[in-house]
Amino acid sequence: MDYLRYSGEFFSRKNVIWKVNIYQEASAPFMSVGALRFPAETPLVIEWDHADKEEVICGSTASLVVISPSDRTYEDLYIIKPGSIRLEVLRSGSLYWSGTLDPEFYEEPYSSFNEYEVNLTFSDFGILDRLAYNLSGTYTMEYILKSALTRGKINYTELNQNYLTTFLKNKDRATLDKISVRSDNFYDEDGEASTLYEVIEGMLRPLALRLIQKRGKIWIYDLNGLYLSAPTKEIIWSSDDQIMGVDKVANNAKITFSPYSDAKLIDKDVEYEDKYSESMINTTSDIQPNGEYYTYYQDYSEDHKINDKWDYDLLSFTIFLSDKGSGLASKYGAAKYFHIQPLMGGEESSGVAFSFYTGGHGDLGSGYPKRKLLPQTSRPEAVLMKMHRVFIPKLEEAEKINYCLRLSMEMLIDARYNPFTDANAANEKGNYNEMKSRFNFVTVPATVTLYDEGGNALLHYSNEAVMNNTDLEPTMYWTKGEWKNGPATYNSCQLEWYDPEDRHFSSGVLGWKKNRHSVGYTHKDMFDSFKKREEGQYILYPDYGGYIEVCIYAGIRITEWTKSTNTEVSTDWYNKIRWMLYKAPVLEIVRKNVIYSDADTDDIEYTGLINESAKEDIELDTICGTMPEVCPTAKGVLFQSADGCQIKELTRAGRTTQAEQLLIGTLYSQFAERKTLLSGTADILDGDLSVYTERCQEGKRFICLSDVQDTIADESEFEIVELRPDEYKSDKE
Numbered sequence: 001m002d003y004l005r006y007s008g009e010f011f012s013r014k015n016v017i018w019k020v021n022i023y024q025e026a027s028a029p030f031m032s033v034g035a036l037r038f039p040a041e042t043p044l045v046i047e048w049d050h051a052d053k054e055e056v057i058c059g060s061t062a063s064l065v066v067i068s069p070s071d072r073t074y075e076d077l078y079i080i081k082p083g084s085i086r087l088e089v090l091r092s093g094s095l096y097w098s099g100t101l102d103p104e105f106y107e108e109p110y111s112s113f114n115e116y117e118v119n120l121t122f123s124d125f126g127i128l129d130r131l132a133y134n135l136s137g138t139y140t141m142e143y144i145l146k147s148a149l150t151r152g153k154i155n156y157t158e159l160n161q162n163y164l165t166t167f168l169k170n171k172d173r174a175t176l177d178k179i180s181v182r183s184d185n186f187y188d189e190d191g192e193a194s195t196l197y198e199v200i201e202g203m204l205r206p207l208a209l210r211l212i213q214k215r216g217k218i219w220i221y222d223l224n225g226l227y228l229s230a231p232t233k234e235i236i237w238s239s240d241d242q243i244m245g246v247d248k249v250a251n252n253a254k255i256t257f258s259p260y261s262d263a264k265l266i267d268k269d270v271e272y273e274d275k276y277s278e279s280m281i282n283t284t285s286d287i288q289p290n291g292e293y294y295t296y297y298q299d300y301s302e303d304h305k306i307n308d309k310w311d312y313d314l315l316s317f318t319i320f321l322s323d324k325g326s327g328l329a330s331k332y333g334a335a336k337y338f339h340i341q342p343l344m345g346g347e348e349s350s351g352v353a354f355s356f357y358t359g360g361h362g363d364l365g366s367g368y369p370k371r372k373l374l375p376q377t378s379r380p381e382a383v384l385m386k387m388h389r390v391f392i393p394k395l396e397e398a399e400k401i402n403y404c405l406r407l408s409m410e411m412l413i414d415a416r417y418n419p420f421t422d423a424n425a426a427n428e429k430g431n432y433n434e435m436k437s438r439f440n441f442v443t444v445p446a447t448v449t450l451y452d453e454g455g456n457a458l459l460h461y462s463n464e465a466v467m468n469n470t471d472l473e474p475t476m477y478w479t480k481g482e483w484k485n486g487p488a489t490y491n492s493c494q495l496e497w498y499d500p501e502d503r504h505f506s507s508g509v510l511g512w513k514k515n516r517h518s519v520g521y522t523h524k525d526m527f528d529s530f531k532k533r534e535e536g537q538y539i540l541y542p543d544y545g546g547y548i549e550v551c552i553y554a555g556i557r558i559t560e561w562t563k564s565t566n567t568e569v570s571t572d573w574y575n576k577i578r579w580m581l582y583k584a585p586v587l588e589i590v591r592k593n594v595i596y597s598d599a600d601t602d603d604i605e606y607t608g609l610i611n612e613s614a615k616e617d618i619e620l621d622t623i624c625g626t627m628p629e630v631c632p633t634a635k636g637v638l639f640q641s642a643d644g645c646q647i648k649e650l651t652r653a654g655r656t657t658q659a660e661q662l663l664i665g666t667l668y669s670q671f672a673e674r675k676t677l678l679s680g681t682a683d684i685l686d687g688d689l690s691v692y693t694e695r696c697q698e699g700k701r702f703i704c705l706s707d708v709q710d711t712i713a714d715e716s717e718f719e720i721v722e723l724r725p726d727e728y729k730s731d732k733e
Helices: 075-079 126-130 141-151 196-207 223-229 429-438 528-532 571-575 659-671
Strands: 002-011 017-025 044-048 060-068 085-091 094-101 116-123 138-140 159-163 179-182 209-214 217-222 232-234 243-246 252-257 264-266 292-297 315-322 336-342 349-357 371-373 383-386 390-392 403-408 410-414 441-451 457-462 482-485 493-497 512-514 537-540 546-553 557-562 565-568 579-582 586-591 604-609 618-622 650-652 655-657 676-683 691-693 701-710 715-723
Touching (some): 094 126, 138 141, 141 159, 141 179, 141 196, 196 209, 196 618, 196 659, 217 223, 223 659, 223 701, 223 715, 252 659, 264 390, 349 383, 403 441, 429 557, 457 493, 493 537, 604 659, 618 659, 650 659, 676 701
Parallel strands (some): 252 618
Antiparallel strands (some): 017 085, 044 701, 060 116, 085 094, 094 116, 209 217, 243 676, 292 315, 349 371, 349 579, 390 546, 403 537, 410 512, 410 579, 441 457, 441 493, 441 546, 557 565, 701 715
C-alpha cells in the first residue's frame, strides 16, 4: 500500500497554492512525513511533450526540484522498484497531476553536504512501457484501461469519454465499455506479453482515440468530438515570444491492420521436459538409474549378424519416459510423457505414452519384450489428456453456417517391434498384416465442451447418435453430430480411425495416423470427395462464444467387419499391440467450403489519398481493428461487448465503414491542407480538456500539441494547431 512519505507546498507568483505529495509503498504508515522545501525558481515543471494529432498517448512528465536538508536525503527514492514512488500535484486543493518516479536515473551534487538541489522526474504513462500485460480472456477496453492505470499507480478523479463521436451499428455511442478485445491478441507465439503501453495504444489507435491526463482526470477523446463538443478557451498571451507557422500536410495515408489470425486454436506440441540425448542407450527392459528409456534396433533379423556377431550399433531410436512435461492442462497419472530420439532411424516426436513393449530380440511370442505402463485393453473412463481451454467468438447466424471446427489427433497403434521400418519376418509382419485386415474401426472417447467466462459448461458436442448407427450415409449431412446443453459425458463424442478406401479389410491405424470424420460403423459407399477430405472430426460451429475444452480419454475400442457384421476384436488382439502413443490433439476453425480451408486471414491495408501534392505519407500499424468480413480466428478484431459479435463497421461523422477508413478520414481532415500553428507563452492551461481560440484567428479552433507548464509562474509555453472536424475523402470510395 502507498503511504505519504514527503509533502510540501508553495505559492505561485499569481498567488495560486501548489501542493506536492510523494507517496511510497510500505507495509505500514511512516512514523513521520518529511517536509519538502523548494527553490525559488522553477520548483515544479509539468511538460506534455509534442504529440502530433495522429498520436494516441499524450504522455507528460513532472520535474520536481527539492532542496536536500542533509547529505543524500532522497537517495533511497531511486533504489525502489518502478511504480513504488508516486507523485500527486494539487492546484488550489484539487488533484491536478499524478505520476510515478522513474528510478533509472538519479543525480545530485556530491561535493555538497546539505542545502543542495535534487531533481526528481516523474512520468504519468511512461511506466506503462515497463509493465507487461497480464490478463487472460476477453475484456472491455474500459476494463483494460482502468486496470493499466491502476497498475501504473496513476491517480485520477474521472475517466472522461464525453468527446467520443463514433457509434456502433445499434446507434450506441462507442464508449470503451461497449467494445471488447481478446487478451490473447497481446501475447506473441512464444507467450511473451506486450507492454501495457503497447496494449493501450493498440486498442485506441484504430478508433482514432487519444489519451491524456488533464486537471486530475483521464480523457479519452477523438478529434472530431473535441472540435464539436469541447468547451473553448481563449489564449491569453503573457509574453512577446509568439510565433506563427503551419502544420504538416500528408500525401497518402496507409493503415495496416494485423488481425493476428491463426486457424489452429489448439496446436501446441507436448513438451518433454526431462533429460534425453543420443548417448543415452538402453537395450534392456530395465529402468536405468538416470531415467527410464528404451532403445530399439532396426529389427531383430538374423541378417544383421556377421559370423554370429550381432551389429549392436544398428540402433534405430530411443524412447524416453517421464512425468515431466508441458503443453497439456492435465495428464492421466498412470500414463507418461514420452520423447522419441532418432538414432539411425525413427522419427522425433513427443506426446503421451499409454502402453508399449520394450525391445528384445524376438517377437512377442519369444517372451523377451516386456509391456510397460497400462494394459492395452484398459478403459478407465479417465481423461488421458486435457487441453487448455481456447476462446472462440460468437458468430451471428448468417456467419456461423460458413465455419466449423476440425479436431484431429495423431495416434500410433502398431504391431511392429519398430514402427518406423517396414514390417518383415523380423518386425512382426504376421501380426501387422492381421491388424491391417482386422482393425477396421478404431475409436477413442473424447469430449468437446464449451464453457462461459465463469467456467460453466454451456454446451458439449455429441456424435453419439452417429456412433450408435451402422447404416448411415457417410456424408457430412448425416454424420455432423450436434451440440447439446450442459457438460459432456463419457462417450458423448468419439474420434474414429478407418481407411476411407476400404472399411472391410483395411485399417486406419498402423504408424502415426490421424482420425477421420466419424461415420459410425457404416460400410455404405463413400463419395470420393469425402474420402479426399482432410483428416479430422468436423464439428458444427456452436451458437455461443466461449472457451472450448478438448479432453481425450484413455483406452481404445477396435472393431472388425466379419461375416457381414461389426464385432469387437478379442482381447488377444489388443495384447498384440506393441505401441499405443498419442500426440496432442489439434483444434482448428475451417471454412465450410469444398476443401474446408483454414479460416485465417492476412494483414489488411487501408489507404486513402490526402493531398497528392504533399511529399510525406502517414503510415500507421494497428494490432486491433475491424475488417469487412467476419473471421473467427482473428485475435485482433474488435467485439461488441453486449453480444460478443465481431464489429465490422462503425459510424462517425455520417459515414459507416471500417474503423480504419474512419481513421483515414480523420487524418484527411487534419492533414489535407495547411493548418495554422501558433506557439508562445501564455497564462497556464490549467482547465479541463478544451479547444482554444485566439483573437486574431477568427473562426478557428486549436488543439494543444505540447505544453510546458511553469507552476511558479503559472504560465504555459505551448504549441497549438488548428483543428478540423472529420471531412473525409478516400481513393477507395
